[in-house]
Amino acid sequence: MKVDNVIEDKVFDTERALYNLKNTEVKNCIFAGENDGESVLKETRNIKVVDCSFSLRYPLWHAQGYELINSDLDSNTRAPIWYSNKGLIEKCSLNGVKFLRECSNTDIVDSKINSNEFGWKCNNIQVKDSDINSEYIFLDSKNLKLDNIKFEGKYSFQYVENLVITNSFLDTKDAFWHSKNVTVKDSVIKGEYLAWFSDTLTLINCKIIGTQPLCYCKNLKLINCTMEKTDLAFEYSEVEADIKGNVESIKNPKSGTIIVDSVDKIINEDAIMKVNGKIIIRK
Numbered sequence: 001m002k003v004d005n006v007i008e009d010k011v012f013d014t015e016r017a018l019y020n021l022k023n024t025e026v027k028n029c030i031f032a033g034e035n036d037g038e039s040v041l042k043e044t045r046n047i048k049v050v051d052c053s054f055s056l057r058y059p060l061w062h063a064q065g066y067e068l069i070n071s072d073l074d075s076n077t078r079a080p081i082w083y084s085n086k087g088l089i090e091k092c093s094l095n096g097v098k099f100l101r102e103c104s105n106t107d108i109v110d111s112k113i114n115s116n117e118f119g120w121k122c123n124n125i126q127v128k129d130s131d132i133n134s135e136y137i138f139l140d141s142k143n144l145k146l147d148n149i150k151f152e153g154k155y156s157f158q159y160v161e162n163l164v165i166t167n168s169f170l171d172t173k174d175a176f177w178h179s180k181n182v183t184v185k186d187s188v189i190k191g192e193y194l195a196w197f198s199d200t201l202t203l204i205n206c207k208i209i210g211t212q213p214l215c216y217c218k219n220l221k222l223i224n225c226t227m228e229k230t231d232l233a234f235e236y237s238e239v240e241a242d243i244k245g246n247v248e249s250i251k252n253p254k255s256g257t258i259i260v261d262s263v264d265k266i267i268n269e270d271a272i273m274k275v276n277g278k279i280i281i282r283k
Helices: none
Strands: 005-008 022-027 045-050 064-069 085-090 104-109 112-114 123-133 142-154 161-166 169-173 180-185 188-190 199-204 207-209 220-228 238-251 255-267 278-281
Touching: none
Parallel strands: 005 022, 022 045, 045 064, 064 085, 085 104, 104 123, 112 123, 123 142, 142 161, 142 169, 161 180, 169 188, 180 199, 188 207, 199 220, 207 220, 220 238, 238 255, 255 278
Antiparallel strands: none
């Protein structure tokens, strides 16, 4: 990013301290103090923030074109980036709740994120080589790519559309509920009640761990996946699945074909709708 000015080694704590800043690098600055001012970098344009620390609310709202590099945003930095566009966040520690809201065209790389309600109602977000702890991550967001992510939290990726996850470990409960057009490749998904009510979820070379996964799904596909401690799977789902190894139990698949090496129990009872999914035990 080309900039014309540099602000370096300063402390800012007043309201809108650098409001409408343009074409500037902000380096080694501290955004904290007794005045407790909000919105220190609101409505900025084409800025680069490097080696800075933040402890004030709402610092980067309505920013257009920004880089946030090697910086620390503590837990007092609530709702740090909202309504912003064209951002790069790299090698940062992000700890404020409600990080990223209604943002677009944002890349996050090599960062540590601890933020409940992260990434709501966003569009075109990429996250790579990062650790994330959150609840309701990316609620109602679209056009997302995650690669090499270690994630822990509940209620993840609900109502998302157009999401691709690769090479990741997800320790999460109630993931992908009501999601549409999601692909997960070469990943581990651990948690209860995976992907209920999802539409067009594809899992490729994945390991799935946890009770009652993949129920009430439409257009569900599993390709070369394994399942562990997965009982009561696929209830009322439209599914095409090729599963390696054993499944503890499969219950009332609505339609499609499930091919599996072995299954401890097949449950065809108490269905509240017509179910005719096929289960084929691989010989």
